[in-house]
Amino acid sequence: MRMFFYAWLCVPLSLFSQTKAKVVGISDGDTITVLLDGNVQKKLRLAEVDCPENRQPFGKNAKQFTSDQVFSRQVMFVETNKDRYGRSVAKVYYDNGKYLSAEIIKAGYGWWYYSYSKDADLGAMQNRAKAKKIGLWIDKKAVSPWDFRKAQRERAKRKRLQKQAELHIRKA
Template sequence: MWKKILNSPAFLLACVTVFIATVLLSPKTKSLIEAAANFTSPHAMPQSQEWTIASVADGDTITVKRDGETKKIRFCGIDAIEKQQKLGPQAKSYLQSLIDKGDGAVMVIPIEQDKYGRTVAEVFVKPRPGTPGYRSEEEIFLNGEMVRAGFARHIPNSDNCPNELVIEQSQQMAIANRTGVWNDYNVVPP
């Protein structure tokens, strides 16, 4: 008789219902759900802003302009090779080449201000239609691309970067492919 009860669909349904009710009514589950809702809600995500490129300083710093305003942008979550270091000029040139795939505009998602007054941000370029290697609706995530190309390193747990996981994965690809700084163990870290 017990075997029949334990194998019945009604018993299984009752067990699942009790389990779900227990999980959903748990204070810990409620706090996790609230935290997830706060993280993904529109008010928690920074707003993107379209700017025009004024100049490229190095592999992780650009100057942008809009409506008479100029702003220095430092890419969050990464540290690029400095201009005077080995591969430094190539890092700057590579960043410029990524920007040149677009129409001169970048989408900036500001995160915070650094101690030098620069806006720390994630930066994206929308490639021009027909750019080889990109679909028209795709954006180039400059922070991640600089790391993937081996011209910058991921800074773990830095700057509250929303796409930090993408940057971290980009570094793993660069290491696996021995790209840029990962190809020469004598290169001094940025």
């Protein structure tokens, strides 16, 4: 009996927090919607990977890759965090243990999100994809999604300031 108890102590805790679900939507390369028991939908932001935005080069390719991998299929996921938009950040597994984020990075459709990941193996996968020039790495000037989003915010801010200045001039 004591041996049985010790064997249970060796089982990873993440095993208990895995959730099984069916993928019913793909928002972009790194965001999926799953259907849980009770017909409840949940949006998941994939952990450790950042894919090009839909408006970026290769954004649609990344979305298509993710769709080809998991749309309408059963997945297992482990929630790791919440993002600033309230979405669950999760590690998603399919096909008997394939890690979706790693598959996206290996295929060249996403960046290793090193700011939110300690898994250097993902960085090595990214470097191999880059060296082979596959997926988005065909583009020598590929812009990371976080830099793209920052540029979008700055552009929107300049537009707002320009409009305010024009209104101020008209009033004067």
